Amino acid sequence: MADLLETAAEPNRRRLLQLLASGERSVTDLTRNFPVSRSAISQHLLLLADVGLVQARKEGRNRFYSLNAWGMSRLRGSLESFWTAELDLLVADATTLHQTAQGEL
Amino acid sequence: MADLLETAAEPNRRRLLQLLASGERSVTDLTRNFPVSRSAISQHLLLLADVGLVQARKEGRNRFYSLNAWGMSRLRGSLESFWTAELDLLVADATTLHQTAQGEL
DNA sequence: GTAATACGTTAGTGCACACTAACGGATTAT
DNA sequence: ATAATCCGTTAGTGTGCACTAACGTATTAC
Numbered sequence: 166m167a168d169l170l171e172t173a174a175e176p177n178r179r180r181l182l183q184l185l186a187s188g189e190r191s192v193t194d195l196t197r198n199f200p201v202s203r204s205a206i207s208q209h210l211l212l213l214a215d216v217g218l219v220q221a222r223k224e225g226r227n228r229f230y231s232l233n234a235w236g237m238s239r240l241r242g243s244l245e246s247f248w249t250a251e252l253d254l255l256v257a258d259a260t261t262l263h264q265t266a267q268g269e270l
Numbered sequence: 271m272a273d274l275l276e277t278a279a280e281p282n283r284r285r286l287l288q289l290l291a292s293g294e295r296s297v298t299d300l301t302r303n304f305p306v307s308r309s310a311i312s313q314h315l316l317l318l319a320d321v322g323l324v325q326a327r328k329e330g331r332n333r334f335y336s337l338n339a340w341g342m343s344r345l346r347g348s349l350e351s352f353w354t355a356e357l358d359l360l361v362a363d364a365t366t367l368h369q370t371a372q373g374e375l
Numbered sequence: 376g377t378a379a380t381a382c383g384t385t386a387g388t389g390c391a392c393a394c395t396a397a398c399g400g401a402t403t404a405t
Numbered sequence: 406a407t408a409a410t411c412c413g414t415t416a417g418t419g420t421g422c423a424c425t426a427a428c429g430t431a432t433t434a435c
Contacts (some may be wrong), residue, residue: 166303168390174279177393179352186356192413205394207413212392226401226412232357234364241361244349251291252337256346260341271422282423297383310424312383317422331382332430 169236170243172216177201178209182232185219189231274341275348282306283314287337291323294336295333 166172173182177199184195191212196203210230213219217236221228271279278287282304297315301308305356315335318324322341326333 168279170284171279171281174273174276175393176273176276179275182357183352183354186354186360193411201393202395203413204396204415208393208415211414212350228413232360234360237357238361238364241353241357244353247288248346248349249288249291252287252342252346253336255291255339256343259343280423298381306423307425308383309385309426313385313423316384333383 166212167216169216169218169240170247171245173218175209177206178192178213181206181209182218182237185230185232189229190220191221191227191229193227195230272316272321274321274323274345275352277317277324278345280314282311286311286314286318287342288335290335294327294334296332296334298332300335306342359360 173179180198184190184198191253192207195210196206199206210219210221214221214230217233218240219230219236220233221230221258223229278284285303286300289295289303297312298308300315301311304311315324315326319326319335321340323345324335324341325338326335328334
């Protein structure tokens with residue numbers, strides 16, 4: 166799983182990135198927000214670190230993970246290059262259609 | 271793989287969505303843009319259809335796949351709810367830092 | 376009509392992923 | 406000091422994914 170966007174897309178990892186947006190957090194602390202084990206979360210974090218989206222800081226027996234701004238910037242770029250103007254047009258039409266349908270109810 | 275964003279994130283499927291942005295295409299036609307088999311592409315298309323991002327139209331012995339505007343609209347929504355304003359701030363800083371670094375060369 | 380060909384899907388396989396269980400390392404309590 | 410506890414990672418396992426090979430079906434050539 167070398168791909169940046171694909172790595173970030175997995176639901177648990179997506180959530181991890183969002184949680185880390187508000188600041189660094191330990192593995193155990195992050196785990197509280199998930200139904201899976203500390204180990205699972207640790208491994209998701211290691212994957213995110215592999216692609217450069219997060220990094221860890223050791224302090225005592227804790228490891229505080231935080232977002233890597235540069236990696237997140239690259240992710241943003243990937244998203245933007247994926248979502249072309251052509252798709253915006255398509256979606257604009259769909260939204261219009263949907264709103265029309267809603268209005269017609 | 272029920273998750274919309276995760277399904278769309280896989281590199282080949284991402285590319286398929288982009289190719290389909292310019293209009294409907296047959297499986298064989300789409301396959302020309304990939305190093306993998308027609309079968310592989312067909313299966314990716316079936317997955318995309320499962321989550322409602324594309325649909326197929328039969329004509330002769332061809333099946334023309336096209337984007338589902340409403341599905342793509344939902345995808346757009348998922349992307350937007352993932353990428354919070356907080357992340358924009360973080361990335362803005364990173365970009366600034368990078369530009370500074372570039373300027374310093 | 377029938378043989379040949381083209382298109383897309385289903386069958387089958389290897390591998391990677393996501394997870395729990397077991398572990399090593401560090402800190403705290405006594 | 407040492408036993409107990411907490412934190413994060415590595416070991417081991419099952420499932421699901423991405424892919425090629427084989428197949429069914431429909432069209433075209435003769």
